[in-house]
Amino acid sequence: MGNYFIRHTQVFLATLGDMARSPAATINTVLIIAITLLLPSLLYVLIKSSQGLSDSWQGRPQLSIFLQKDASDAEAQLIFQEIQLHPAIELAEFVTPKQALEEFRLLSETASFDEELEFLGGNPLPASIVLMPNKQSANSENLTELKDQLSKIDGIDTIRLDLDWTERFNAIIGTVSRIGLLLSILLGLGLVLIVGNTIKLLIHNRRDEIEVTKLVGGTNIFVRRPFLYYGTLLGLLGALFSLAFLLLAAGLVDEPLSKLASLYQRQSLVYQLEAAEVAAIIVAGGALGWLAARWSVAQHLWRIKPR
Amino acid sequence: MIKLSHINKRYPNGHEALKDVSFHIEPGEMVFLAGHSGAGKSTLFKLITRIEKPTSGQIFIDKKNVSRLSEAKVPFLRREIGVIFQDHKLLMDRTVFDNVALPLIVIGMPHDEIKKRVRAALGKVGLSGKESQKPITLSGGEQQRVGIARAVINRPSILLADEPTGNLDEALSDEIIDIFADFNQVGVTVLIATHDLRQVERLAKRTLHLEQGQLIGDYQHNSQENNAGNIQPGTSQEQQDG
Known part of the structure; x- marks a missing residue:
């Protein structure tokens, strides 16, 4: 059990080290992931803000x-x-x-x-x-x-x-939500492909290391572990960056929107993410990164055998 | 310890690397595997470490049937066998320390223990103080020793060396082979593939002679008797070691 923990700590630190050794490539991938995650998050905040607006009429027609x-x-x-x-x-x-x-x-x-x-x-x-x-x-x-x-x-x-207007508004939000869901699935898939490809390149770059590790008795699980860490870390970092971008975007639209809000006699129109939603974005990033690495490893790692 | 019975190996391209090879190496033996390049020595090593599977026949390592071993158990077989490769197979972008430590990192040994063991292993092969150098900065002989340190770090019961003296001069070759003899002294089973007959004669150990994939000789060199050709019944394949 102690060994297990040591092994994971070693791999985690080594992975951070590997990322730091090629900062340009790492930042590039992290930014791509961040932007990919940003689009659905932005749409989510937009929908939530609109719903907040409609909730101020208690969501019911008068x-x-x-x-x-x-x-x-x-x-x-x-x-x-x-x-x-x-x-x-x-x-x-x-x-x-x-x-x-x-x-x-x-x-x-x-x-x-x-x-x-x-x-x-x-x-x-x-x-x-x-x-x-x-x-x-x-x-x-x-x-x-x-x-x-x-x-x-x-x-x-x-x-x-005021029936027509309320219904129309709700229908628009419903449509946008559906589009958002579809977009999220597509972008999630895109993210898996991006991270998967990064991991694939990494596996090819480390061909010798993988070969030698297998020769000295490294199990498949041991060999694939750093790649899973790499994918997960990329996803997590991407999610953190996308949250930062989200904050920035919210800050940019806050001023014009608050003018609009004052017309509706409300404090703010921009939906503030709750802690659970922030956690969900981070977890989603990490999980997608892990999934991508798993997928890539399953495709490419087993082909590398010692000769 | 190492037992082959009626091993045939044919590669997908049709090349027959080994033909009906059988022999048995007892625990604690030191054996030379002689023959020209292309005789099947490297293939034999690949079969023992399950890099390749035999086309037919059985291989037993320490009573385990290697050819029937599941993929998942192969790493544990390799942990029992220290291998020195002809091309060293060192990671040139890693330090000597990292290279030697790899077999211990793989089994999850704590860092402090790894440090002690790597120092001890490098001391044994005469490379003390070179931990933080990259293998690329070392000479061929030194690189070979890094490979030896890595092979013995996990205290394997079997050492396989593929042409360890390949392109070294006589003095260096003697040193390297003597390191193997030292390990053999403490009970490690050693199998060295070489075409360097000088070493075979110098150490006067049992020698298996491969020629075009066939085992054409199983000699026991005696110090008095330098002319190879004295075939001894020695260890037969039928002998069971447990």
Whole structure:
């Protein structure tokens, strides 16, 4: 057991030494791996950020009910209470004409707001109710039914359902996710080929060493071990570099995006990777590197036999 | 220790390297394998170390049937046999220390122990202090000694040497062969392939004579009797060593 540990430590250090002896080639391969891993990671962050955006609407469509302009406060309250009792509704918020006006004033940033208002002859906005349906009802069929039911209530002017936009948005994210998955698989395959080829060259460069090692009683497992370490280390280093690039990319888009975020009254739009996701990228790099080395070794190492 | 019975080796290109070769070397013996180049000496070594497999016949090393050994067990066979190659087979980009240490690194020996053993082995072949040099900076004789140090470092029970005095002068050749004789003195079975008949006669050991793939002689040289040709029944193939 102690020997086993010693052997692995020796191989690990020797592999680092080998990498350091040919820094240009090592960095070249590591960068290729990093960029290969970067593309799917970037796409993942993009999707996650978009989902964060859609989550800020709780991922569910909203119904906006505009009451008739001439409805009195008492009438409006009655309608609000009636709607609140509906089983398909999770949350209902009553917005008075005054509140609506204040919100509009905040967003419009026009200095002459009050003058314009005067021109209109007072507050033109009606009282409204913003509804969020519960989960079971948050599909297009149920929502359309709900809309029909609510429109029968007296005193309601119009009901707006932001269904199309939400659905379209979710469909786009779904498509992009699928493309991302496909791209990840293809790039993962590419990574295996890149590392596999590097290992193949390494095996050919070390032909003599492999031959002599086999002659003095080195087992196949012993002979292949440094190559597995090499592949795994390349993958791990590639993953670390790709994380660094990811941080850099996030930093670059953060400023323009935060301007956009302020419009949506959110803190940041860029999705921050969690520790588990960072670990997953590193593990993915290492695992793909190991897999590539395994594959390459299986193809090329056994052919080298002492003569 | 080394037993061949009715060994034939035909290479894929049709060349018949060995034809019905049988002999038995007892533990602790020192034997010369004589013959011109192309007589089949190198092939014989390749069969013993399972670099090649015989076309037919059986090889036993220390009672293990080499021809039936699974691929996975071949490395363990090679750990019991120290081989000195005609072309040295040293790694020129590694230090003398790394070259000699290789058989010990392969078995996962701790570094401190490796250091001690490498020093001792290099001392024995007269190369003390050359640990950190590259083999390329050494003379042919010195390179040959590095090969010997590597072959004996793991204390094998069998030493095989393929033309160890190949292109060395007489004095150097004597030194090298004497190193083998020393190991034989402490019980190591030694088999040396050579066409250097001077050494064969000088040491007066048992000699197997190969000619065009056939064993044409199995002589026991006696110090008084220098004219080879005295074939002794010696060790027959039928004799079982256990």
